[in-house]
Amino acid sequence: MVYICIPCRDEDRTIGVLLWRIREVMAELGRDYEVVVLDDASRDGTPALLEKYGRVLPLTVLSMRRPVGYGSAVERLLRAAAGRTRYPKRDAIVTMQGDFTDDPGQLGTLLRTFEGGADIVTSEAGEDAVTRPAPRIVRFAQWLGRIALGRRAAGAPDGNPLQGFRAYRAVVVKKALQAARNRPLVTTDGWAANAELLKVLAPFARRTALVPIEPRYDMRWRRSRVRVLATVREILRVKRVSPLEPERHRAA
DSSP states (O other), X not given: OEEEEEEESSOTTTHHHHHHHHHHHHHHHTOOEEEEEEEESOOSSHHHHHHHHTTTSOEEEEEESSOOOHHXXXXXXXXXXXXXXXXXXXXXXXXXXSSSXXXXXXXXXXXXXXXTTOSEEEEEOXXXXXXXXXXXXXXXXXXXXXXXXXXXXXXXXXXOTTOOOEEEEHHHHHHHHHHHTTSOSOOOOTTHHHHHHHHHHGGGOSOEEEEEOOOOGGGOOSOOOOOHHHHHHHHHHHHTOOOOOOGGGSOO
């Protein structure tokens, strides 16, 4: 089973097309899947669209009355997917954005690498990075994100630590949640939450892998919500985050 987790807020221009494209791709791949969307207190037509697509897709919607932010939204989605899985050692949890910067057509690349034995599959720049370079602020944030993670900190892979289009083995998420106990997995917000999540989950993965996937910023219909100073502050906070300690490494 593949759990495709999507946090969204006010994405009525893209969420319907994104869900339909996911449906087409997963049918081509022949994989069982469930889409889990967290609607972070949208004020546009997003809730109505999600209700409509819920009639034709295996879709679960988590609705927030007040905004919780990207980091908290991703963690809530991971917890929901981890609670649904029946085969945590086989099932995949995929995270992606609702604004179409993450191309559903790349799901096959993620899942084939995952099925090859990787517990965490994340991204590195592909050939499209040359012909369709990311905006300057994005490249700057990526550079800071790599500094925040350090040199392969706790086994985390290289690549783009801020990109959220990833695949996690469900058992990795479940083990991290058990180790965290009552603590949150993510304490930062925005793109920094993706870097923090990678740092926190990597110690529970036996193998990580990189695939060449580049976000499609040219496909996004709205302006970026990235704020430079806030992003820098959050990324620097990741530097101070201590990875969770797997049970087998704890002192008796």
